[in-house]
Amino acid sequence: MTFYRRNLPHIDKPDSTFYVSFSTKNEFVLPAEARSLIYDHCLFENGRTIKLHAFVVMPDHVHMLFTPLQKGHEEWFSLAKIMNGIKGASAHSVNKLLNRKGTLWEPESFDRIVRSDGGFARWKLYIIANPISAGLAKGPGEYKWCWHE
16 A cells, blocks of 8 residues: 555555546536546556546546556556546647646545445446536436446
8 A cells, every 4th residue: 555645645445446526627618528528538548558437528627547567576557647637638639629738626635445345336426426416407318427336
């Protein structure tokens, strides 16, 4: 287990499942085309660096539930590397699409290690229900930028 700190503490425990949330800088609202790009970046990592369980791209933030994959003998992809990859690549693509420069994402992400099957189910349900709670969909499966296994 490794521990690192920016402004928030982060614990990176091998072979754990994580709930992660990250937001756009200054609550920048992502247009539909940008949400589609971010959705594709999240899916791209599935099977490469993470086993994705669920995620949603909201207008100004993203929620993800995933398990980092093993990259070597008793070595897993780190949470920092995974998040830098997703946030960095998606920011580059979105900035190019929108012909803008500058920071897209807040530097910090909120993350939690999922410690039980009940916790896993709660986070997954929270992700799936997030667009409904925000008034962007009436039921599961209606929001275009929500994915779950």
